[in-house]
Amino acid sequence: AQKVTQAQTEISVVEKEDVTLDCVYETRDTTYYLFWYKQPPSGELVFLIRRNSFDEQNEISGRYSWNFQKSTSSFNFTITASQVVDSAVYFCALSEDRGGADGLTFGKGTHLIIQP
Amino acid sequence: DTAVSQTPKYLVTQMGNDKSIKCEQNLGHDTMYWYKQDSKKFLKIMFSYNNKELIINETVPNRFSPKSPDKAHLNLHINSLELGDSAVYFCASSQGTSGGGDIQYFGAGTRLSVL
Numbered sequence: 001a002q003k004v005t006q007a008q009t010e011i012s013v014v015e016k017e018d019v020t021l022d023c024v025y026e027t028r029d030t031t032y033y034l035f036w037y038k039q040p041p042s043g044e045l046v047f048l049i050r051r052n053s054f055d056e057q058n059e060i061s062g063r064y065s066w067n068f069q070k071s072t073s074s075f076n077f078t079i080t081a082s083q084v085v086d087s088a089v090y091f092c093a094l095s096e097d098r099g100g101a102d103g104l105t106f107g108k109g110t111h112l113i114i115q116p
Numbered sequence: 117d118t119a120v121s122q123t124p125k126y127l128v129t130q131m132g133n134d135k136s137i138k139c140e141q142n143l144g145h146d147t148m149y150w151y152k153q154d155s156k157k158f159l160k161i162m163f164s165y166n167n168k169e170l171i172i173n174e175t176v177p178n179r180f181s182p183k184s185p186d187k188a189h190l191n192l193h194i195n196s197l198e199l200g201d202s203a204v205y206f207c208a209s210s211q212g213t214s215g216g217g218d219i220q221y222f223g224a225g226t227r228l229s230v231l
Contacts, residue, residue: 033217039157045206045222052217089157095217103149103161103172104220111157 002027004094006107013082014115021077021110023092029053031097034068034075035104040088048090051075079112087114119143122207122223129197130231137192137226139207147171147212148190149220150182153204165190166212194228202230 003026013019025034036048049059051068059066063080079086089111093104120141129135141148149172150162164172168184179195194201204225210218 035219037222043204043227044224045208047219047221050217050219091159097217103151103164103174104159105161106159109157109159 002029002032002094002096002105004092004105004107006090006092006110008110009108010111010113012113012115015084016081018078018080019082019112021079021090021092021112023075023077023107025073025075025092025094027094027096029096033095033097035093035095036066036075036077037091037093037106038088039091039109045091048077082112082114084114084116086112088112118224120207120209120221120223122205122226124226125224126227126229128229128231131197131199133197134193134195135197135228136194137205137207137228139190139192139223141188141207141209141221143209143221145209145211145221146187147210147218148184148187149208149210150190150192151206151208151222153206153225155203159206163190163192197228197230199230202228204228 005024032053034051038046065078067076089109091109092107095102123138147166149164153159162176163182165184181193184190204227206225207223208220210220
């Protein structure tokens with residue numbers, strides 16, 4: 001069965017610090033997809049990134065970067081020069097390739113607090 | 117224009133009542149989902165529909181019944197509400213064409229409080 005573990009329940013840093021959110025996943029499939037979503041205090045779920053299991057290239061988008069390592073089954077998320085607006089709960093999620101309409105398996109989320 | 121919209125945003129009701137949550141997407145997607153987020157923020161899939169056909173039905177009490185009148189709508193009806201049903205319910209949609217890797221776009225959520 002698939003599983004996503006986000007061991008960090010809560011992280012608090014001061015603005016402008018770099019912070020890394022960890023995500024470890026378990027799956028028996030060779031084809032799978034990994035996602036990160038952001039849930040700000042307003043409550044909506046915002047898609048950040050998707051990665052498939054065959055693409056281990058790291059990705060950078062502005063202050064956000066993602067490090068995917070199949071060898072350690074990890075898909076970590078780093079925010080560089082954090083800002084107060086980054087304060088949110090961040091979820092890592094996994095889906096397997098079952099032909100569509102697959103639900104996402106979410107981790108329990110990491111509550112990130114950026115202090116001014 | 118909101119891509120995935122849910123109504124109502126807040127729902128407060130008494131135990132034993134029946135209630136519905138509506139969801140509509142204007143993205144032209146084939147697949148829609150319902151997720152439940154509990155008080156500890158844990159998100160879990162409840163149902164998924166592809167072109168009005170039920171695909172996933174996780175271990176959810178029979179009191180929960182999804183209904184999809186067309187592929188742009190997926191409503192959630194809950195009978196005989198219990199205290200434990202209090203949660204935030206999210207609707208989502210995805211294209212439904214590229215296997216399990218479709219990006220799912222979420223509605224703003226409906227916060228259900230059962231008293």
